[in-house]
Amino acid sequence: MFYHEDTLQYEVEVEEPDPQFAKMLQQAIGGAEGEMRVALQYMFQAFAVPREHEEYRTLLMETAVEELGHIEMLATAVTKNLEGAPEATREAAREDAVIDAMMSHGQPRQALSAGLHAMPVDSNGVPFTGNYVVASGNLAADLYANIMAESTGRLLATRLYEMTDDPGMEDMLSYMIARDTMHQNQWHAAVDSLGEHLPVPASFPQEKENQEYSYTFMSTFDEERPDPEMPWTRGETPDGNGEFDYGRQPGNGFADVEAMLEEMHNEVN
Amino acid sequence: MFYHEDTLQYEVEVEEPDPQFAKMLQQAIGGAEGEMRVALQYMFQAFAVPREHEEYRTLLMETAVEELGHIEMLATAVTKNLEGAPEATREAAREDAVIDAMMSHGQPRQALSAGLHAMPVDSNGVPFTGNYVVASGNLAADLYANIMAESTGRLLATRLYEMTDDPGMEDMLSYMIARDTMHQNQWHAAVDSLGEHLPVPASFPQEKENQEYSYTFMSTFDEERPDPEMPWTRGETPDGNGEFDYGRQPGNGFADVEAMLEEMHNEVN
Amino acid sequence: MFYHEDTLQYEVEVEEPDPQFAKMLQQAIGGAEGEMRVALQYMFQAFAVPREHEEYRTLLMETAVEELGHIEMLATAVTKNLEGAPEATREAAREDAVIDAMMSHGQPRQALSAGLHAMPVDSNGVPFTGNYVVASGNLAADLYANIMAESTGRLLATRLYEMTDDPGMEDMLSYMIARDTMHQNQWHAAVDSLGEHLPVPASFPQEKENQEYSYTFMSTFDEERPDPEMPWTRGETPDGNGEFDYGRQPGNGFADVEAMLEEMHNEVN
Amino acid sequence: MFYHEDTLQYEVEVEEPDPQFAKMLQQAIGGAEGEMRVALQYMFQAFAVPREHEEYRTLLMETAVEELGHIEMLATAVTKNLEGAPEATREAAREDAVIDAMMSHGQPRQALSAGLHAMPVDSNGVPFTGNYVVASGNLAADLYANIMAESTGRLLATRLYEMTDDPGMEDMLSYMIARDTMHQNQWHAAVDSLGEHLPVPASFPQEKENQEYSYTFMSTFDEERPDPEMPWTRGETPDGNGEFDYGRQPGNGFADVEAMLEEMHNEVN
Amino acid sequence: MFYHEDTLQYEVEVEEPDPQFAKMLQQAIGGAEGEMRVALQYMFQAFAVPREHEEYRTLLMETAVEELGHIEMLATAVTKNLEGAPEATREAAREDAVIDAMMSHGQPRQALSAGLHAMPVDSNGVPFTGNYVVASGNLAADLYANIMAESTGRLLATRLYEMTDDPGMEDMLSYMIARDTMHQNQWHAAVDSLGEHLPVPASFPQEKENQEYSYTFMSTFDEERPDPEMPWTRGETPDGNGEFDYGRQPGNGFADVEAMLEEMHNEVN
Amino acid sequence: MFYHEDTLQYEVEVEEPDPQFAKMLQQAIGGAEGEMRVALQYMFQAFAVPREHEEYRTLLMETAVEELGHIEMLATAVTKNLEGAPEATREAAREDAVIDAMMSHGQPRQALSAGLHAMPVDSNGVPFTGNYVVASGNLAADLYANIMAESTGRLLATRLYEMTDDPGMEDMLSYMIARDTMHQNQWHAAVDSLGEHLPVPASFPQEKENQEYSYTFMSTFDEERPDPEMPWTRGETPDGNGEFDYGRQPGNGFADVEAMLEEMHNEVN
Incomplete structure (x- = not known):
């Protein structure tokens, strides 16, 4: 059972809207390396962990819920990077620099289908798919999937960091990169806690x-x-x-x- | 540049055709944990490794090419599990036990679109997608993706092993499970050879x-x-x-x- | 920002495991009419609602969070309908009635990829897609999308209800159908609260x-x-x-x- | 059974070709809010309406057929916005302003796969999918799906209208927006004609x-x-x-x- | 611009409803070899043919429109094969032989999402995709795509023919197979009419x-x-x-x- | 069983990196007309050809293996067109002309997900899908599918040729276009060798x-x-x-x- 609070997990500010960066951020929302993937992956993995391993079930679900908050932060960042382009003024669109940048370098659907807001798609505009979610019913395999997800996830976040010089975006990403550091470490610690488990699945003789x-x-x-x-x-x-x-x-x-x-x-x- | 030889990497025999098992085997061909995924994943990763790390480029490409041979083995296994149902006799289809089993428990498209042969789809009939391929341009992240791929891959192979009692299929799978054991070990050894690399990417301060x-x-x-x-x-x-x-x-x-x-x-x- | 509690929103019991019904329930998790869709749809809609309409932002987000809890309930229901088929006993699989039913009538991937647990796919095994999410940036259009989602959602839940006679499943579904009744009513009330809004978008002269x-x-x-x-x-x-x-x-x-x-x-x- | 006539439903003129606008128009052809969706949605809904409700079957099919004509109009508009870039002169491509705009701001596949013509994809290049089609077998649910489709459809058309100042495109869109106004109204009228139908499905006690x-x-x-x-x-x-x-x-x-x-x-x- | 008439192109009768065959027929509606593909393929090809080749534009569009009527016929056939299972009696579902067959051998979504009617999906339940449509802007390439589409299409129809012994279905399929014979012949004749055209595209020196x-x-x-x-x-x-x-x-x-x-x-x- | 050699089938040089052309080349890797499609299509077709037609099985497999080498060539071409943008210098990204071009005109994911390397996606960023592969189990139908694949494939290659003036890219494409010429001819010759085979399938009376x-x-x-x-x-x-x-x-x-x-x-x- 879930709850929420009407505040972000961490501050999200944008000094200078940048539609091209908004498009890039979509990769971190709906892409193969994004937050929808890890939030749902950890959640479905948690659903499958039995009682005698409740510590792992809790570990997985607590992190899943943290990642839901990252989707919220990134969606805010996308909207703020597309600001200055409120729909009410769209008619004067082509004269407005942000709108013009949106049209040339942003995702068409972000204007056409979402009114300049975040969408469950990646930076190429390809929709999020349940295919990204790995929840195998085997804890060791799942934890390696999580190590991989946080490795490519932190890689993505550092690449995004290097593509912006907006102080607000740098601050948000410095937080997210830190969290990816933690998550890599926690999944490694969890794998280590399993003891001998290679080759996976260890249960097969x-x-x-x-x-x-x-x-x-x-x-x-x-x-x-x-x-x-x-x-x-x-x-x-x-x-x-x-x-x-x-x-x-x-x-x-x-x-x-x-x-x-x-x-x-x-x-x- | 590639070559082939007109022989299988390892013998593939089926004593008793089983269309339901043919459907299951499709997961190992075109599924998220399948051989098309690893063959293409290792290949695209190899394409991206630069000269100063040629030993990793070779490691990745040699394994990619081995996996191509596994697709060929599994495709043979699918065809053999659907045998006894040649198209020429399809008219008498509903009277034939194998055909009847195919119709009830197999994949419809395997009969309708492929004439009772292997297809690039998973066990639910969902087509293989390039989304399964992880090739990040960062070797550490890629190797963790490979550890994960071989963990879920060996898990799949052992589950398939437990679902058959056909001696031919057990023999083929006992070979594939062994190769997955090797591949898990080789990717772990490769990650270890990188030295300190956490958190990934280590290049980000x-x-x-x-x-x-x-x-x-x-x-x-x-x-x-x-x-x-x-x-x-x-x-x-x-x-x-x-x-x-x-x-x-x-x-x-x-x-x-x-x-x-x-x-x-x-x-x- | 999100929180959770280690209890279900509503009790989920299954008297008699039924793998075929587990497959059907997947439609309510990862299908076009399912809970992943509404949870994410209301969440992305909420992300886009501005301050001067905070009552709608709250309305959308509170319901999104309730729906997250429905995914959790349904995932539990899927696992319970596949019980009696623990992986440890899979080797004796074909002799076990539940396993046999799973093999014949369930989703292959539920055994092969998920160890007999819930997955983010629909009842045909097709992965959830971000395409299902409608968040247009226009509140009236979004509310009509929600009325539609709860109409097809309640239709699905009643069809599921009619396909089971397990008392536990009937009880769970009677709760979910009631919630769909509420959600249909709340979206209608919200549309009515907008006053004259036809044709959508009313802002276009x-x-x-x-x-x-x-x-x-x-x-x-x-x-x-x-x-x-x-x-x-x-x-x-x-x-x-x-x-x-x-x-x-x-x-x-x-x-x-x-x-x-x-x-x-x-x-x- | 269908027929056609070799004329457009409504005139389609383009004064100044604009490849970026051609890309945007693709959303109205193959996108979630597009004409392929409504044409096929109304058609599949009509296929499912039984005799005792023939007035609804006719209503749905007649509108489906009108929407087929809109695909034809939009495809013409896409071709005309990509004109000035005939394949025969492509070799001089980079010197030609329209071609250059196509390369920078258009959809690559529109040149590479379709020779500068319309395609069944959306504005991000994502292929049309049967997933967009809602035909539930329940008339009330279907009509709400149609209200939603025409709400997001008219929203899209007005956004497109605001992104062009080509008189030909404005004229075509002013016609299409009017038709969306009609279709919203007709679906509302049809829902109203059902009498008490909430919550959907009303047939469930x-x-x-x-x-x-x-x-x-x-x-x-x-x-x-x-x-x-x-x-x-x-x-x-x-x-x-x-x-x-x-x-x-x-x-x-x-x-x-x-x-x-x-x-x-x-x-x- | 399109028209329709409230009659089928050719009679569609089903003596004995067969949900498994209904599932198979879906391949001919929304599958890679199906009627949605050819109807849309010929239509998009026609949209791209210029004036000086109007005879080909007419050839393509006339056939596209004929294929629309085949979708209608097949949708009728699907509904008739699922008959005897009206939703009103679903509660007694598991006792009804047709319903039971539907549950065991049909497509789950056909009951859950479509109320036992046709859907724009293939026989494995995978949605129709715009990816199936080939419209290259080059007439010779398009005509070869059409020869291929009618070759796999007729192959599918003959396989379906061999899987049924219902006289109504045999009659419908004998008509459709005849039409595929014609269409193969007409595309071959059209290719021949181009004169020397190999290798395609002939315009490249x-x-x-x-x-x-x-x-x-x-x-x-x-x-x-x-x-x-x-x-x-x-x-x-x-x-x-x-x-x-x-x-x-x-x-x-x-x-x-x-x-x-x-x-x-x-x-x- | 497969082998490889650490050399390209044909030289791949790029004089001037061009990220926009790298994006275009993706169509030839992971697109509907691309090399992944034909490599896998010919391979799956070969898997299905029986002994008494071994000459066709060999024909198909040998060409499949040649096409694998084309994927390798194109992946090299993509990397070389994105060069000058090594990740190590990405921080100075926006000042670098190639990086800037990449950001404006390239595929976002090529930087974000692949570190400026080739991916199994098309030029719009849509992932490769098993749907592109046609392997029907009927040789005549398969050969027509191959004629079509090489017709659209050569069309794509000539369009790419006309969009570049880089001597290295022109040389590589002049080789690939020649191979497409051969492949069109060989599939035509193979169809002719079947003798009377129309309408396909000829085996249906x-x-x-x-x-x-x-x-x-x-x-x-x-x-x-x-x-x-x-x-x-x-x-x-x-x-x-x-x-x-x-x-x-x-x-x-x-x-x-x-x-x-x-x-x-x-x-x-």
Whole structure:
């Protein structure tokens, strides 16, 4: 059950409206690396965590709710970057510098479909999709998905930071980048708290996998090359269960292909 | 530049065709956790790695090419699970047990659009999308995306393994699960080889983030609760740069909201 | 800024797990008529309402937050309908009646991608999309979008109600249907509170529209028919600004087409 | 069964080609508020109306067919706004002002995929989707969907009108805005003709809903607030069946959550 | 400008409702091979044909309009296959054989979102998308797209024919298959009428292409193989401008890769 | 099974980086006419070809593998056109001409999500989708799909050629256009090698289609017109099985509509 308060989690100011930056900010709202994704991802993951792991359920849901507040902050930032372009004065649109910039460099739909406000789309105008949400029902896999989400999320936020010199936007982004730092750290700490969990899912017994191929780096170069002696071709494997090796794709020979083909009977035209 | 050979990477046999399992296998071809995703993800990541990191470029591309071979194996498996239902005999369709199972439990499009063959869609029939591909231009972020992809990928493969008792399918999956074990390990080894890289992106100076909020777990419970003393609320942070703390959302007060609202002038109707 | 509490808005019980009903419930989570849509729609609409209409901003945001709680309830209902199928026992899957029903009648991805939990997809397995969210920046248009959303939403909930005879599910749905009743009423009351607002947007002066065609029902039957004398072909118009009329498509004659064509110069091959 | 005539429903002239405006017009063709949506929406709704309501079936189909003509008009307008840029002269492209504007401000695909013609996409280049079409099988719900579609549709048309000062485009849009005025009015008249129909669907007996919650505005503010005494918290409800009330989310207590959690048994890793 | 008549183009009868077949028919409405695709494809192609080729513009538009009537026929067929399941009796749903079949084998959304009527989605429930429409602005390319569309369209119709033994459905499909026969023939005749047009686009002078590679079949087998002497490796080419040849991928050597890499300077983490 | 070599199939040089052209090139990577489409299309088609037609299976797979190399070339071209904008110097972004051009005319996500590299999206930023892949299980239909794909593909490449004057890009495109010439020719040769195959699928006996309508061009003009005596209304049909004819839509009369309506019983509200 959810509640809200009529204040932002952190101040959002814009000194100079910039429609092009408003378009960029959309990536952080509705994009693959954006806040709608993490808010919903952590929420659906939390829905799936059972009682005996309530500490993880709480961890996930509390962060989901924090991210809802980030959507709100970014939506405010988008509106403020499109200000100076109130609909009432749109008729004089082409003479107004902000409107003109909006028309040339902003997202058309932001004017046409949303009256110069935030939308659930990314910076290219592609709608948010449930496809972005990873909630696998396996906690270790989910936590790695979260590490990844906060890695690309902080990367996005730093790229946005470098594209503005508006003090208000820099301040908002310096807060969001800090939160991404925290979230990366908390998901790493949570993964560490699981103890031995590699390979994911740890619940599947490795005896059932074809262990002949479990720790061999498979080179696919056209001409065979010698072992490059990299950390992924020699030495103990991170899961602690084997030694890296170096080899080629096995290939199951023509015979099998023949057999395979013999069994198939399709029309051709 | 690419080459191929007219043989499968690993044998694919099906004793008893099972259209329902063919549908399930589609998830491993065109789904969010599937082989099209990893093949293309590693390929696009490789395209972006510069010369001074050629060992990573090679690592990524060699694995991309291995995954292409997995698409081929799975496509063969789908066709074999739909066999016994050649189009030539479709007219007698409803009397044939395999066809009948296909109609009831398979994917309609597999019969209607693909003549009982593999398609670039997931197990629900939703088409593969470029949205699944993560290639951020930042190697650390990409490697975490790969750890996640192989975690959910191996999870999927083990779930498929548990849903079949066909010896051929079990054998194929035992190979694929082993390869996922290797790939998880190789991406972990690659991340480790980067040295200190947290928080991602390490190239952004933390002085620019609002460090007041960099290491505080932000509780969003409606009623304030005491610090639960979890690994993510106390102790050193995994990036080695701070100490976890426990607190509440700051909130920037009503004044700012007022200010915010005062500046906005929209039409209402 | 948002908060949550670790309890459901309303009790969710399932007497007899039913994977087919779990699939149906997904429509109410991630479908066009679902709770993700209304939660996000009301939230984005609220983000765009300016200060001088704060009562509407509050109305929208309070309801958005209530709907977040409905996603949580439905996700719980999905999990409970898939229970009896814990992953740990999946290996014995095909012998278990619930698992078997899941395989035959449930959504494949619910087992394969989500470990038998809720997902942000609809009942056909199609992912939620930002396309469902209507937030136009015009309050009257938004309120009509909300009336429509709650009309199709309540329709969906009543159809779900009629498809189950599980007492727990009936109880949960009887609550949700009641809330949809309230929401339909509140959006109607809000539209009424706007006073004269037709045609939407009222801010556009009707003098600028080609008023010759503003109130004529345009018949497109191949053979001309007499005025059927329906409420939309005669009498005062609901906006109070005109009288309904009955006529045919004007058609601008061949001359214009000729002119149009003459101006176009394209390659053909 | 359909017919056509080789003339436009209404004249379409463009004095000065404007590729940026061509991009904007795409929203009215393939966008969420566009003509493809309403043409197909009314058509699918008509397909579902039974004999005893033939007047509604006719109403819906006649308007669907009128909207097909609007797609044709807008496609003509897009082509004319991209004129002066025939493919034959594209080689001299960058020197030509219209082509240069197309490249900078138009949609890339309009040149690359469509040879400077209309496409079934919106102004951001996102393809039209069947998701936009609402045809619920319930006439009241459908008519509210139509009121909403024409409200956002007329809003879009007025925004387009304000973004051009080309006399030809103003004339075309003044016609289309007038038609949207008519369509809003006709759908309102049709809803009114249904008599008492709230809450939708009226066929579901309200005794089955949990009437304790049917008319209470549920406040979700973090701190409880007094009844704001708005038209949606007091007074008779628009459906005529109750009185508005003001309250809080019920919450079903921790006990149930405990119970809920106890029943769930999932793997964690 | 369009018109309609309140009759179907061809009779649509269903002796025995079959919800599973209704689901299959959806492929012919909203699928990649369906009637929405061809109706809109031919329409958008027609919009782009200039005056001096009016005979092709007419050819395309007349067929587009015929296809609109096929959508109407198929929507009627879907409704009739879902009959016996009127919403009013849904409460007794699970006891009714048709409803039960619908629930088990039909599309969930057809009941939940559309009240057992046709929808703009395919047989897997995936929404129709503007992506299916090919209208390139080049007549030869468009005509080949149409040959392809009618080839896969007739293939779909024959597969549907083989999956039913309902005399009404067989009759309807025998008509539609005949129309696809005609449409394949008319597009072939239209392509033939263009005269020499290969390679498409014929307007691009072949001197500008790197003619060293214009007629060589490029083998990509890992191990070089001899020319298989197939119709695509020897003999005159269909465009009449060359002779087929057999060779390998050129490859531009490491030097270029080195140079390429040297120029790229990216962050890695 | 696949292999690769660390060199490009053909040299890719860019003299002057051009972010706007990088955006255009994305159409050739992830667009409807792009290389991802053909690579995957030919691959999935090859997966479905049975033994007795191995020459076609080889033809398809060899070309698929060549196209993989084109994705690699184009990805290199995109990176080179965005060069001069390394992430390390992004902070000084707005002062750099290439960065500034990127921000104004490039794809936002190319900077924000991909660090100025290639992505699996089209020139409008819309993700690649499995929907583009046609692999019908019928060889003739597939080959026509390939003719169409190479027709629109070569059209795209020539349009790109005309939009650049960079010698490196012209050279790369002159190679790709030549390959498209070859591919069009090889698919035509392959279709010709099938012998009589019209109408597709040839395996369906034409006696089963309603032959009364197999060769009549059906005019849908509102007012009946005389036979225009075009190659598609008179003369022998391309399949050699009939004579073209000219007529009107049959229409099945009101009686049937009445009957149809009588059978349908839906709720209205």
